[in-house]
Amino acid sequence: RGRILAIANQKGGVGKTTTTINLATALAAVGQAVLIVDLDPQANATTGLGLPPKGDRYNAYDLLVGAATLAETAQKTIVPGLDIIPTTVDLAGAEIELVGLERREYRLRDAIEGQCGAWDFVLIDCPPSLGLLTLNALTAAEAVLVPLQCEYYALEGISHLIRTIERVKNNFNQKLEVQGVVLTMFDKRNTLSTAVADDARRFFGNKVYETVIPRNVRVSEAPSFGKPVLLYDLHCAGSQAYVHLAGEVIRRERVL
Amino acid sequence: RGRILAIANQKGGVGKTTTTINLATALAAVGQAVLIVDLDPQANATTGLGLPPKGDRYNAYDLLVGAATLAETAQKTIVPGLDIIPTTVDLAGAEIELVGLERREYRLRDAIEGQCGAWDFVLIDCPPSLGLLTLNALTAAEAVLVPLQCEYYALEGISHLIRTIERVKNNFNQKLEVQGVVLTMFDKRNTLSTAVADDARRFFGNKVYETVIPRNVRVSEAPSFGKPVLLYDLHCAGSQAYVHLAGEVIRRERVL
Numbered sequence: 001r002g003r004i005l006a007i008a009n010q011k012g013g014v015g016k017t018t019t020t021i022n023l024a025t026a027l028a029a030v031g032q033a034v035l036i037v038d039l040d041p042q043a044n045a046t047t048g049l050g051l052p053p054k055g056d057r058y059n060a061y062d063l064l065v066g067a068a069t070l071a072e073t074a075q076k077t078i079v080p081g082l083d084i085i086p087t088t089v090d091l092a093g094a095e096i097e098l099v100g101l102e103r104r105e106y107r108l109r110d111a112i113e114g115q116c117g118a119w120d121f122v123l124i125d126c127p128p129s130l131g132l133l134t135l136n137a138l139t140a141a142e143a144v145l146v147p148l149q150c151e152y153y154a155l156e157g158i159s160h161l162i163r164t165i166e167r168v169k170n171n172f173n174q175k176l177e178v179q180g181v182v183l184t185m186f187d188k189r190n191t192l193s194t195a196v197a198d199d200a201r202r203f204f205g206n207k208v209y210e211t212v213i214p215r216n217v218r219v220s221e222a223p224s225f226g227k228p229v230l231l232y233d234l235h236c237a238g239s240q241a242y243v244h245l246a247g248e249v250i251r252r253e254r255v256l
Numbered sequence: 257r258g259r260i261l262a263i264a265n266q267k268g269g270v271g272k273t274t275t276t277i278n279l280a281t282a283l284a285a286v287g288q289a290v291l292i293v294d295l296d297p298q299a300n301a302t303t304g305l306g307l308p309p310k311g312d313r314y315n316a317y318d319l320l321v322g323a324a325t326l327a328e329t330a331q332k333t334i335v336p337g338l339d340i341i342p343t344t345v346d347l348a349g350a351e352i353e354l355v356g357l358e359r360r361e362y363r364l365r366d367a368i369e370g371q372c373g374a375w376d377f378v379l380i381d382c383p384p385s386l387g388l389l390t391l392n393a394l395t396a397a398e399a400v401l402v403p404l405q406c407e408y409y410a411l412e413g414i415s416h417l418i419r420t421i422e423r424v425k426n427n428f429n430q431k432l433e434v435q436g437v438v439l440t441m442f443d444k445r446n447t448l449s450t451a452v453a454d455d456a457r458r459f460f461g462n463k464v465y466e467t468v469i470p471r472n473v474r475v476s477e478a479p480s481f482g483k484p485v486l487l488y489d490l491h492c493a494g495s496q497a498y499v500h501l502a503g504e505v506i507r508r509e510r511v512l
């Protein structure tokens with residue numbers, strides 16, 4: 001129990017938060033107990049699930065600096081079976097504060113190791129950088145799920161991410177592996193999308209999930225209602241893709 | 257001469273690099289001498305102009321740590337009248353290194369102040385965060401141009417960016433102001449785009465440029481050829497929008 005996945009990619013706007021929220025919801029919909037850790041100071045995973053980003057309760061910052069435990073920080077969401085460690089913009093200051101602390105890359109791992117028994121999956125939403133917050137997520141995680149937008153710049157940055165994952169594996173976390181790469185915002189009318197998808201499959205082989213997330217306006221509308229797209233419009237192409245992705249993630253876990 | 261603009265927004269994937277490259281090219285096309293400073297370790301502005309991100313020449317990292325001057329670091333690009341301070345992934349390490357340095361927020365300003373006489377405009381492409389690299393850009397700049405993607409999460413994060421600009425103005429750089437907000441990836445068929453655009457105009461008033469950059473696949477294809485979209489396909493909607501934006505930016509400079 002308590003399988004920890006980091007949802008990471010330093011390229012901005014590739015669908016990390018959207019994948020975290022909707023994959024978590026789809027896993028909860030099939031009976032898995034899921035926890036999201038919002039490790040991005042933008043707090044998009046927090047507000048995308050309808051929670052205020054300025055809460056008076058404990059949050060991810062408190063967890064990292066050791067002011068509260070995982071159990072004290074976890075909150076319920078509107079999705080049955082899905083809890084969250086919310087965040088606020090205060091987390092932005094943590095990146096600089098962490099630089100001077102002992103075991104600065106292990107803060108998250110030390111806070112959650114052995115504490116995740118209540119959940120089947122823990123999904124960590126990462127900010128668009130390879131700084132100390134993402135390093136903490138990669139050190140705490142057992143595997144990484146990489147959202148890859150079907151655009152040129154997104155593909156270009158992937159080798160830097162893979163090198164960083166290797167570096168974390170060698171220095172901080174031997175068990176870290178890439179569980180898979182999910183293609184996002186795929187537009188079948190657009191030759192660039194298809195070219196990037198083909199490149200990604202050549203580069204990553206069967207690490208690329210069969211499920212491809214299409215560009216689908218309902219997906220980008222859902223956060224303005226504080227809901228995952230599965231609750232906003234279950235039958236749209238975006239929701240159905242995340243349901244299929246959840247099935248693939250569970251099957252891959254069984255095999256590993 | 258040497259008007260310094262930071263192209264900034266901590267939200268990822270909103271069009272910072274695309275705006276930096278194509279606005280710079282459009283300004284150069286009307287006879288302005290322009291310099292881009294690539295302050296994002298992803299080095300997308302560098303590769304989007306066809307330069308390798310692993311150069312053996314001086315780069316933005318050298319500039320920040322004082323190993324080279326602006327004149328030594330500037331390189332020509334394929335666009336006449338447009339030079340660049342290229343970057344490599346080494347810059348990713350600078351963020352942590354800068355934390356312990358004297359005048360850590362002023363490193364870029366100290367390196368370029370009084371050195372920009374050869375150019376009419378200096379555009380600084382920022383990474384998707386509000387860490388020390390973006391703080392350096394905001395401290396060195398005279399004004400900020402904010403690309404705002406017409407999506408919900410992008411609008412939500414804007415108040416955090418404005419607060420940070422105010423903080424920099426009060427602590428490091430009195431003259432800093434927002435020159436304008438440019439709406440990007442606007443899709444007139446999508447009600448969310450229109451809703452976000454209306455919200456942005458209510459929030460920012462006439463700070464929002466009249467020019468709106470449409471979502472246009474030619475814009476996202478151009479980087480894979482190492483070219484600005486103005487060189488890849490001058491007559492497409494994306495290129496024309498950036499040409500209009502350049503006109504507006506110049507007019508606003510005359511008024512200020």
Ligand SMILES: Nc1ncnc2c1ncn2[C@@H]1O[C@H](COP(=O)(O)OP(=O)(O)OP(=O)(O)O)[C@@H](O)[C@H]1O
Pocket residue numbers: 011012013014015016017018019040042044126127128184185186213214215216217219220221223238266267268269384407408409410
């Ligand atoms: N499949 C999709 N179809 C349409 N829009 C999408 C899709 N996935 C994500 N989006 C939209 O694209 C934008 C970027 O997605 P998101 O914020 O999830 O990316 P991110 O990688 O978390 O960004 P950041 O790097 O800022 O954390 C958001 O406005 C989101 O609503």
Ligand SMILES: Nc1ncnc2c1ncn2[C@@H]1O[C@H](COP(=O)(O)OP(=O)(O)OP(=O)(O)O)[C@@H](O)[C@H]1O
Pocket residue numbers: 010011012013128151152153154267268269270271272273274275296298300382383384440441442469470471472473475476477479494
């Ligand atoms: N007007 C547009 N139409 C279509 N695609 C666009 C447009 N502007 C940008 N893009 C594409 O959207 C993606 C994000 O743009 P870009 O990389 O410029 O954003 P950014 O803010 O610099 O991202 P980051 O936060 O990672 O630095 C890129 O793949 C780019 O090619």
Ligand SMILES: [Mg+2]
Pocket residue numbers: 016017018040044126127
């Ligand atoms: Mg995100």
Ligand SMILES: [Mg+2]
Pocket residue numbers: 272273274296300382383
């Ligand atoms: Mg960029």
